[in-house]
Amino acid sequence: MPSxxxxxxxxxxxxxxxxxxxxxxxxxxxxxxxRTEDALKEHGVTGTQYNVLRILRxxxxxxxxxxxxxxxxxxxxSDMTRLIDxxxxxxxxERSRHEGDRRVVVTTLTEKxxxxxxxxxxxxxxxxxxxxxxxxxASLKQLxxxxxxxxxxxxxx
Numbered sequence: 001m002p003s004x005x006x007x008x009x010x011x012x013x014x015x016x017x018x019x020x021x022x023x024x025x026x027x028x029x030x031x032x033x034x035r036t037e038d039a040l041k042e043h044g045v046t047g048t049q050y051n052v053l054r055i056l057r058x059x060x061x062x063x064x065x066x067x068x069x070x071x072x073x074x075x076x077x078s079d080m081t082r083l084i085d086x087x088x089x090x091x092x093x094e095r096s097r098h099e100g101d102r103r104v105v106v107t108t109l110t111e112k113x114x115x116x117x118x119x120x121x122x123x124x125x126x127x128x129x130x131x132x133x134x135x136x137x138a139s140l141k142q143l144x145x146x147x148x149x150x151x152x153x154x155x156x157x
Contacts, residue, residue, distance in 0.1 A: 025150070032131055039127045043120060048077060049087055050124070053117050056093065056109045063096075063108030092116060 004024050005014070014020035037047045045053070055072045056063060064072075070080045077083055084107055087093045092113035095105050109117075132140065 025147075035131060036124065036127050039123055040120065043116065043123065044090070045092075045116065045120075048073075048075065048083060049090075049092070050120060051075070052083065052087060053092060053109065053113055053120075056107060056113070057117055059108075061108065063106040065104050065106055069107065087113075 004010075004020065004027055007027070008023075014023070033047060040047055040050050051074050052069060055069055059068075066080045066084060069084075070077060084093060084095070088095065090112075091110055093107050094110050095107050097105060135143075
């Protein structure tokens, strides 16, 4: 397996271990995301749209307001309203006014959105196994722990 320096054809050493670590995380994320996106594209959705569908499935029939969906996203989405609009056009979600507060617009899955998730579940599971199946369970757990540590905020400088 080539090192990141070899992979990106960098001739000079990294400036620091921090730089090399961050660039490895970014590169790995990009590789894994691209393969997942390719599998989803065959079914007419993006990774971001799939994330919204999963979030709404988890929310159940009550659905969620746009802001609550945004808080649960894996990646930041600059315009949730536009993303939801595109999913409305695909008939994957629907909007309605909240019964208790008419100012709140709630998004829920349509039957078509639920069916698409049922189709995508084994596809995504297969991609996950293809991408990470070569790693032992203990290694995966260690990787999760290390990534969670990396996301911890540090306020000291």
